[in-house]
Amino acid sequence: xxxxxxxxxxxxxxxxxxxxxxxxxxxxxxxxxxxxxxxxxxxxxxxxxxxxxxxxxxxxxxxxxxxxxxxxxxxxxxxxxxxxxxxxxxxxxxxxxxxxxxxxxxxxxxxxxxxxxxxxxxxxxxxxxxxxxxxxxxxxxxxxxxxxxxxxxxxxxxx
Amino acid sequence: xxxxxxxxxxxxxxxxxxxxxxxxxxxxxxxxxxxxxxxxxxxxxxxxxxxxxxxxxxxxxxxxxxxxxxxxxxxxxxxxxxxxxxxxxxxxxxxxxxxxxxxxxxxxxxxxxxxxxxxxxxxxxxxxxxxxxxxxxxxxxxxxxxxxxxxxxxxxxxx
Numbered sequence: 576x577x578x579x580x581x582x583x584x585x586x587x588x589x590x591x592x593x594x595x596x597x598x599x600x601x602x603x604x605x606x607x608x609x610x611x612x613x614x615x616x617x618x619x620x621x622x623x624x625x626x627x628x629x630x631x632x633x634x635x636x637x638x639x640x641x642x643x644x645x646x647x648x649x650x651x652x653x654x655x656x657x658x659x660x661x662x663x664x665x666x667x668x669x670x671x672x673x674x675x676x677x678x679x680x681x682x683x684x685x686x687x688x689x690x691x692x693x694x695x696x697x698x699x700x701x702x703x704x705x706x707x708x709x710x711x712x713x714x715x716x717x718x719x720x721x722x723x724x725x726x727x728x729x730x731x732x733x734x
Numbered sequence: 735x736x737x738x739x740x741x742x743x744x745x746x747x748x749x750x751x752x753x754x755x756x757x758x759x760x761x762x763x764x765x766x767x768x769x770x771x772x773x774x775x776x777x778x779x780x781x782x783x784x785x786x787x788x789x790x791x792x793x794x795x796x797x798x799x800x801x802x803x804x805x806x807x808x809x810x811x812x813x814x815x816x817x818x819x820x821x822x823x824x825x826x827x828x829x830x831x832x833x834x835x836x837x838x839x840x841x842x843x844x845x846x847x848x849x850x851x852x853x854x855x856x857x858x859x860x861x862x863x864x865x866x867x868x869x870x871x872x873x874x875x876x877x878x879x880x881x882x883x884x885x886x887x888x889x890x891x892x893x
Contacts, residue, residue, distance in 0.1 A: 576867055578852055582741070584868045589876040614773035614891045693737055708735055709743045717748040717876070724880040725887035732773045732888065 579689040586692070586713065587684055590720050594677050597627070597727040601673075603734055606666035613729045618657045620733050621666065623726045625652035628673045631680060634719060638712050639697050640683045645672050684716065738848040745851070745872065746843055752879050753836050756786070756886040760832075762893055765825035772888040777816045779892050780825065782885045784811035787832045790839060793878060797871050798856050799842045804831050843875065 576584075601624070609621040618626075629648035635641045651660040664672060692713040695704040704710060735743075760768075760783070768780040777785075788807035794800045810819040823831060851872040854863040863869060 578848070581852060581867045581870070582872070585870060585873045585876065588868055588873060589880060592877065593880050617891060689737070689741075693740060708740045709747055711740070711744060713741070714744045714747060717744065717879075718751065720876075721748065721752050721879055721883040724883040725890075728884035728887040729891065731884075732776060732891075 582689060583687060583692070586716065587681070590684065590716060591681065593720050593724045593727065594681075597723060597730065598674075600727060600731050600734060601670065604730075608733055609666050611733050613732050617729070620730045621662065621669070622652060622657040623730050624669055624673060625662070625664075627723055627726055628669065628676055629653050630722065631673075631719065632676045634680055634715065637696050637698060637715060638683075639694075641679070644676055644679070648672070687712070741848060742846060742851070745875065746840070749843065749875060749879050750840065752883045752886065753840075756882060756889065757833075759886060759890050759893060760829065763889075767892055768825050770892050772891050776888070779889045780821060780828070781811060781816040782889050783828055783832060784821070784823075786882055786885055787828065787835055788812050789881065790832075790878065791835045793839060793874065796855050796857060796874060797842075798853075800838070803835055803838070807831070846871070 604620060609624065610619055612619050613623065625648050628645060629652045632643050632645045632648065635643050647663045651663060662669070693708070693711045695701070695708075695710060696712055696715050699707065699710040763779060768783065769778055771778050772782065784807050787804060788811045791802050791804045791807065794802050806822045810822060821828070852867070852870045854860070854867075854869060855871055855874050858866065858869040
């Protein structure tokens with residue numbers, strides 16, 4: 576393996592580890608448990624799952640790698656706090672959306688060369704990117720990995 | 735900046751973001767609040783802080799970048815669950831240890847070239863590393879970043 580290939584696999588492993596850990600928690604929770612709050616007066620796990628699915632779905636356009644799959648999740652799980660709007664998907668549908676979004680993202684990441692990882696994301700202008708080249712796709716994926724892990728820790732409290 | 739420098743800064747930013755987010759939560763919690771459980775029947779935030787400090791302190795030897803600073807934290811916060819052993823440090827001392835360990839790690843990471851990042855960590859044999867070159871220092875730091883974020887999400891429940 577070349578150094579660049581090793582780097583790509585290392586980043587992908589870190590992403591996969593976090594997604595898989597959250598998937599394990601999800602697989603141990605019934606649809607009824609998803610409706611429980613992760614802690615008293617905190618978000619339901621259902622909300623955390625909707626939030627992560629929406630944030631990951633946004634990566635398709637943010638990274639410029641394809642069309643989004645689930646824009647219907649933005650309003651209830653990003654723009655609003657828990658329980659303000661109704662859930663647009665059933666538990667089964669939301670679990671499927673989460674898997675679908677991550678599978679499609681992971682396949683795209685698997686095809687990235689190191690030049691692809693270091694390209695700018697679409698929320699930064701060409702001008703700003705010249706000054707801040709670390710505002711790249713790698714930064715987005717590493718930060719989303721940490722973000723998913725943050726909420727995975729909270730969701731694990733429901734088990 | 736060269737591509738390698740950009741990669742180094744991107745990884746460091748991701749690490750710093752998580753540490754700083756946890757520091758912000760810590761700064762908003764009194765020493766008394768550190769003694770609270772993050773959720774009913776869960777670890778105290780004091781335990782989470784001790785656990786993260788010990789795990790980060792272990793990186794000095796795991797990455798082969800120097801001597802450990804706080805081995806006294808392993809028994810109470812890694813080898814045992816919460817409240818089995820007494821706390822060896824006061825809240826003030828533990829907050830200081832956490833800052834000290836992360837500052838020293840961050841300074842070491844800042845000096846890493848990409849060849850340094852891709853070196854094997856000390857828990858893998860030379861033989862295994864040839865077969866699994868992704869068991870490198872970068873993988874350790876990315877996984878510890880996710881791990882810190884996992885517990886940061888839990889600690890934030892105390893606010």
